[in-house]
Amino acid sequence: MILKGSIRFLIAAVLICLLLATTTRTASAQADPRQILAAVIQQLQTGTPNPTWYGGQLWQTIAIQTNNSGVYVQLAQLGMVTNVVVNGQTQLPAGPVYSMVAQHQGGVSTWLLGISLYTNRIEYANFNIGAVPQQLPPPPVQLPQTPAPTPGSAPNPPTNSRPAASGTSEACRKFPNLC
């Protein structure tokens, strides 16, 4: 009797775990990017983008670019994805960016997908219709006084930007308690 109860509990626990794994799935950086891309394309072909997969800015950009339909017509016209190949990967402070090519029934689309380590969502996406793989962005240059990743820091500040040392800048002279 106890054994039966244990087995039932075990089965229930496994089912719950499977259910949770299905319902809480996000665009995890640890998942296979090919599977993520295939799903993204399918979502953007059918107008069913999953809001838990995309960063807010990306989500609203999709909404703007598709006029709230969630469908990219050009992508839909390419047809179902038959294969995805990862051409490259680069690691940016915020997370990995993958360069991928998706083979469709009616053509090819090339992609860059950036998945944030902070949000575990797709925060950057760029696609072209065509066979030329997209170039990955170069790794950011480490700036002496602008440690990366520091939200609020621009990776490429203008050349006349002079990060001032604490305590010597105009801001620090005027507001010393904030330095």
Add this chain to the structure above:
Amino acid sequence: MLTRRCCIASCGLLLFDLVGVKAAGSRHNPIYGCSLTTSEANNILGDKQGARSITGDEPMIPNSGDKDFDSALAQTLARISDCLNVTPSFAYYDDYDGPNAFASKKKRVAGTDGTVLFGQRFLKKLMTSPEAPDAAVAGVCAHEFGHILQYKLGLDNDLSEGQPTVKRVELNADFFAGYFAGVRKRESPKFNAAVIALTQFNSGDDMLKNPGHHGTPEERGKAIVKGYQTGYDDRKPLLDAIKIGVEYVAANF
């Protein structure tokens, strides 16, 4: 261009675990100019440019044209959003007739708390600031997000009731920008919080009787410092900070 290409840059603005704050949905849609006044813009930017009437319907431009910058700003916006517990849509717009940034109650994107639009020219100008331009941009964004928080809670109406100018509302938004700076400073000691104070200080104006008066330089600087102390020294949670911020401007201005 969209027929061949979809270019998207991003940030993590979607926050689903919002504190129990209630949107002031029944109120009208004011457009506060941070909405910088022309004077403010001139003070910051040194330009003599006219201001236009902001409608809140300006076309939204998703990208600045600099992917790396957009990516960095996206992270910052996500942090401000998290810190102040608001989820506005954010985009750039063409501030052709004068550098500006503003917050609006209008929900241009469904499911958001309002809209923040940052002028392309204003951004360009701030990014040429001699000291930590990225922090200056973050400060302006935090101020605008502070307005969104006010709209969400209805603070803007409470603060402006019977007031001849928008000063209380603006200084309260400065307080929230300072609060964000304090929280960020705790997380990252190198964060240049002083630049945020200096930026707002430089945005002060002396048009004391003008309805658009945002506060004198000293008042704006102090509001930032008060918010900073609340977030950094006192380590107050947001709900406490909201109360402190309202009491601060009501008692002092």
